[in-house]
Amino acid sequence: MSAQCFTRRTDSWNRTHNRAFRTPYQPLSLDLYYLLTAYAKGVNASRDEQRAMTAALKCFHEHPIVTATVGGNNIEFVLSLEPETADSVGRLWQAVTTSLRLSVVYKASVVLVEPPTPPTQAKKPETINLAVSPASLPFASAGQVVSTYVRVSYIAPGNKPHSYELIPAVVAPGQSLTLYGTGLNQSSSNRLYLIFPDGTEQDVTSWISQANESRFLLSLPIAGIPTAGVYQLRAGNAVAIATEGAIRSNATPFSIAAWIDPADSPILSPSGSTYTLNGRSFSPGTVEVLLETVSLSASATVAPGQFAVTSNTAIAFQLPDNLPNGVYGVRVRVNGVESAPAKWVVKS
Secondary structure (H helix, E strand, O other), X not given: OEEEEEEEEEOOOOOOOOXXXXXXXXXXXXXEEEEEEOOOOOOOHHHHHHHHHHHHHHHHHHOOEEEEEEOOEEEEEEEEEOOOOHHHHHHHHHHOOOOOOOEEEEEEEEEEEOOOOOOOOOOOOOOOOOOXXXXXXXXXXXXXXXXXXXXXXXXXXXXXXXEEEEOOOEEOOOOEEEEEEEOOOOOOOOEEEEEOXXXXXXXXXXXXXXXXXXXXXXXXXXOOOOOOEEEEEEEEOOOOOOOOOOOEOOOEEEEEOOEEOOOOOOEOOOEOOEEEEEEEOOOOOOEEEEEOOEEOEXXXXXXXXXXXXXXXXXXXXEOOOOOOOEEEEEEEEEOOEEOOOOOEEEEO
């Protein structure tokens, strides 16, 4: 038995017109015409061909609806015996190169040709990191540092977690950062030094909690840490800087910020009209408080639109009277270094 599709026609009853560009195309509906024939060899070839055709006709008559799985989808179409005119059969006879045997034409309708599924768009990148292996740095045999890194995580209003990365790192007392380099943790670079803005250095090797050849994991202590500001870190040996045999690497910057207590809800609740922001390292130094982009004025007493540093661990402030309704992030800068997001206020 053989079945060969010899013609097709577009189903004009189910074919819809072209749609606008942004509307997906509808499936192409077709009527397919198959020539079913049988072929046998031997003395009883004619009888065997008729028996085969009888079985095929009986099968298609009893199962006129066919379900086919194409591309993971179940597609149904109807098989129906199609009478052909003498003219169409004559044209078919002239088109084929072999003599026609006992044959019958079946129409498969409606066959839907689905358009290919468009590929899904890739998600937009949330973070982009670019790094170059420091192993090829020149003059790094005694140890060199490349950069400082920290990932900042916080909870925004609505208990939504957020995070971002900072290079160079900005950390507060009690937090951790990573110092990247090459040739570290050897006799010439197993010590860590903090460089102050005036160029003096302080041994802070005690900050190192984990070390290997390419990085130092640093944990800043809560007490005994310098005030907020921009500093530098470098590696070296244990010999004092002004002494012969002292080895120091290049330096890379990082910043120390004031710490804002994220305890309880991200939304600050006022006491009357005064808000209190708790934290550490708010003094000494120049303190700035902003509500998003709205700057508050420093004052010894608290009034609308003003703030006061009441202690090293607390800042009190009041909202400006003309502040529009909305949710505002409380931003704190000490000596020009801004703390990580931690608290918000609601003006209603």
